[in-house]
Amino acid sequence: MDNKLMLMIPGPTPVPEQVLLAMAKHPMGHRSSDFSAIMAEVTEGLKWLHQTQNDLLILTTSGTGAMEAGIINFLSPNDRVLVGCNGKFGDRWAEVAEAYGLQVEKITAEWGKPLDPAQFQEKLEADSEKTIKAVIVTHSETSTGVLNDLETINRHVKAHGALMMVDTVTSLGAYNVPVDTWGLDVVASGSQKGYMIPPGLGFVAISPKAWEAYKTAKLPKYYLDLGKYKKDAAKNTTPFTPPVNMFFALQAALRMMKAEGLENIFARHARLTQATRSAMKALGLPLFAADEAASPAITAVIPDTVDAEKVRSIMKKQFDIALAGGQDHLKGKIFRIGHLGFVSDRDILTAVSALEATLLELGYERFTPGAGVNAAAKVIADLQ
Numbered sequence: 001m002d003n004k005l006m007l008m009i010p011g012p013t014p015v016p017e018q019v020l021l022a023m024a025k026h027p028m029g030h031r032s033s034d035f036s037a038i039m040a041e042v043t044e045g046l047k048w049l050h051q052t053q054n055d056l057l058i059l060t061t062s063g064t065g066a067m068e069a070g071i072i073n074f075l076s077p078n079d080r081v082l083v084g085c086n087g088k089f090g091d092r093w094a095e096v097a098e099a100y101g102l103q104v105e106k107i108t109a110e111w112g113k114p115l116d117p118a119q120f121q122e123k124l125e126a127d128s129e130k131t132i133k134a135v136i137v138t139h140s141e142t143s144t145g146v147l148n149d150l151e152t153i154n155r156h157v158k159a160h161g162a163l164m165m166v167d168t169v170t171s172l173g174a175y176n177v178p179v180d181t182w183g184l185d186v187v188a189s190g191s192q193k194g195y196m197i198p199p200g201l202g203f204v205a206i207s208p209k210a211w212e213a214y215k216t217a218k219l220p221k222y223y224l225d226l227g228k229y230k231k232d233a234a235k236n237t238t239p240f241t242p243p244v245n246m247f248f249a250l251q252a253a254l255r256m257m258k259a260e261g262l263e264n265i266f267a268r269h270a271r272l273t274q275a276t277r278s279a280m281k282a283l284g285l286p287l288f289a290a291d292e293a294a295s296p297a298i299t300a301v302i303p304d305t306v307d308a309e310k311v312r313s314i315m316k317k318q319f320d321i322a323l324a325g326g327q328d329h330l331k332g333k334i335f336r337i338g339h340l341g342f343v344s345d346r347d348i349l350t351a352v353s354a355l356e357a358t359l360l361e362l363g364y365e366r367f368t369p370g371a372g373v374n375a376a377a378k379v380i381a382d383l384q
């Protein structure tokens with residue numbers, strides 16, 4: 001049967017019906033008072049979600065655009081930056097910084113392993129001249145399913161005084177990121193992830209300290225000059241035409257998130273993560289990331305006796321469940337189960353049972369049928 005697609009990828013994530021219906025309206029003029037009222041409401045909602053009083057700017061970009069904006073507005077050519085690289089997205093921020101002529105020093109870890117905060121500490125403590133201007137880290141590394149220890153890395157950055165710039169593309173709205181308590185300077189994310197709306201908007205939270213740096217930053221910028229967005233946001237408008245129907249979507253999604261509550265959102269993602277991981281263990285499928293560094297958005301599985309791409313193919317063809325594959329050198333080696341945004345306990349139970357059927361079809365018999373579902377159900381019952 002067609003048209004029952006279930007997205008179990010880390011983005012775009014499933015979109016609730018209220019949100020889809022909210023978008024199905026004529027667009028309104030973006031200079032109208034009606035639009036400004038929506039912008040005021042969603043900006044307040046985004047600040048709530050980010051746990052911040054800092055400026056929260058809304059851009060017409062994907063997550064990469066939001067992150068690039070975060071990097072180019074507060075730095076100058078040749079500035080020295082430390083970039084955490086343990087997956088595709090960390091590598092991307094190093095490439096962006098290099099493209100803009102920054103001096104990039106990478107702190108690396110093997111894909112599948114978390115960054116070591118002590119390596120940041122060592123570099124930062126050795127920098128007595130304060131030549132390191134910013135530290136750039138991907139919180140949840142989607143390509144591998146690893147959650148980096150942002151809180152500890154950030155503590156070292158705070159002790160040094162550099163700007164802390166974070167990709168929270170697959171952690172915001174799934175995991176506790178208390179922007180003001182931690183004092184994060186630049187926090188970037190994108191709409192098609194924990195926000196439960198389609199792709200198209202980027203979000204950046206900016207601290208007063210970053211705005212100080214903005215005054216002397218010399219990298220070129222125009223469309224992504226955040227000063228323009230800040231000035232206009234004060235009047236609840238945007239410098240360029242925004243995708244207004246996406247604002248309708250965002251308004252509906254933020255209302256749903258507020259009704260669920262931050263703590264419940266985080267608890268649900270923790271439960272979905274644990275249920276998925278327990279199910280994979282019960283099925284004898286090796287996990288790519290360790291429990292202590294598990295992303296709240298995605299679980300990567302590195303099967304040793306079945307073909308990851310065959311698993312994805314049967315899941316899609318037979319059950320209309322989309323799983324993500326591996327990226328770069330992990331292509332064909334892993335499959336990734338997304339549990340980010342509008343995902344419920346039922347979705348995990350469904351995906352795990354379809355996965356069991358898929359494994360049996362592939363002749364993989366290292367498990368008792370029902371073991372994965374049973375393990376997931378137990379976690380769901382225990383953590384309810």
Ligand SMILES: Cc1ncc(COP(=O)(O)O)c(C=O)c1O
Pocket residue numbers: 010011062063064065089138140141142143167168169170190
């Ligand atoms: C951690 C992370 N950073 C950045 C991006 C890039 O976002 P986009 O594809 O929206 O530009 C993604 C997308 O999956 C991501 O997962």
